[in-house]
Amino acid sequence: MVAQSEAARFWLADFGGLNKTLMELHIKGNVYYLRGVINIGVVVGEEGQALLIDSGLGDRSGRRILRTLEAEGLKPVAVLNTHCHGDHSGGNAYLVERAGVKVYAPLYDAVVLRQPVWSILYLFAGADPINELAIPRFSMRPSPVDVIVTEGELTVAGVTIEAVALPGHTGTHTGYITSGVFFLGDALCSEQELENAGIPYGYSVTMCLDTLQKLRNYNCDYYLLAHGDLRRDISELVELNRGRVEETLAFIVDYLSRQPAEASDVIVAVCEHLGLQLRKVQGFFLLHPTIYSHLSHLHNRGEIVFKIEGNRLLWYV
Template sequence: MDLVRIGDNLYYIPAPTNIGVIVLGEGAFIVDSGLDDEAGRKILRALERNGLKLIGIINTHSHADHCGGNSYLKRRTGARIYAPRGEICFIENTLLEPFFLFSASPPMEMRNRFLMAEPSEVDGRAEELADIKVVSLKGHSIDQIGIIFDDVIFCADSVFSRKIIEKHGIPYHSDVDEERRTLNSLKESKYRLYVPSHAEPTPDIGELVEDNMEAIEVVEENLLEVLKESKRTDDIVSGVLNRMKIEVKDVGQYMLLRSALMSYLSSLRNRGVIRPELRDEALMWILEG
């Protein structure tokens, strides 16, 4: 890992989860901290090689690959951690993430570093930071934010590269309607540079937005086709996965995909396209009209 300059007092570290670096006075803030202690060590070495002292960590949201380095970095440097209001409880109690996906205490298969970062205490809300602007990018998670500095936006998981979309088939969004609003907002925005967490920085976000909009439409189209035949929730999930030829390798992946599809069912219900119905003690989804 090393720093790439993208502005005055502004850098990013190319990594599996791209890391922003904002230099303020004698110290540096980073945007997100990677998956685990090893990511934290690499980030700290990159900062030290460039003579920078870590004073703050801003988490765009609470998923493990964005806050997993928090605990290590805070122990080593005393850096303060900031996060958006709706994500703080997940960062401080990381069992909530697999709990959220499973809707109950999660089985051991879901208690891993990809779904559960090491917990870390948050010191303040990102929205209250001076000199650093925060913008809401809800959709992928409950209260995801983007970080703006020197006309550059670190836009977290609001967009994914085409490669990531093709790899996963169904990009994860906890609220697909909020994600649509976020994508439309990004499409209309005019920042000098966009730095997504899982795509190359770009001065033009348009193509990424279109790729992600298209991915949402493809999932919804497949879901509506399955709904013509399948009605029970888990039959709908398996129908979409089979139709989209998505191979599920473990329980955690299945629950992520199931949770993402539940967001689509909720969206369709709220738009009056389908309705929920209980039959024989099973939750069914019925196309209207």
């Protein structure tokens, strides 16, 4: 039984301005969540043990999770990460040190969790990155990974969890289903995120489209977006995400059919098309792999080609 607590109210007051307890954030059966800038799943297992889906941003988040669970008489024993980004896994190190949790993560993401420098050097074309990229969202404290998650069932603290490969946002991004509740991580963007970001960050457009297709096949009771709300039905949102990807791909093909262009020109054109105004260097570098993932998708499908001319790599239709 999970009781009301000051700690849960503290968590929400700080993250969402809501005065709710963990008990009020009950989803179904033994499944709860901590609502915030990023939603953290809490699954209660045997003997007061709890599993977490993701750990939030930094030590502050880890501390809040631990305080909230302790106040409810729960002991966190495991964190199942959806992926390696610092806002999802940045609380790992604190929870490992203070509570001895075991970390479960998918393969590519485990590499970054263990050696976070990978998350920023791939934003900076694989080179020693500029210091401005070493922000907590990109570069968290290293975390051990005890179990590499692959698609299929796993049992932790007596709870059966289905790991679902949802790659695209990262190379091995993974969702988790338990008791009919699907924790989607960043596989799906909310309407608000699409509005704000214009073009969602992505490692692979090809994988992202396959993942959106795959998400049509589930019939869960609830779906939790990491940066959004709890939903009973995601069918319209899946179509909205797919439509946004297709629309951006079509825009790039149309743009390149009018003139050969470098990737940097494509970035500028896409920003203008979506009404995006880049103001921060972090946002600029996040857009790099995102646009390149669109170019590689189109190129690998034979829709665009490239040539090297005047020491420039030009893409064209």
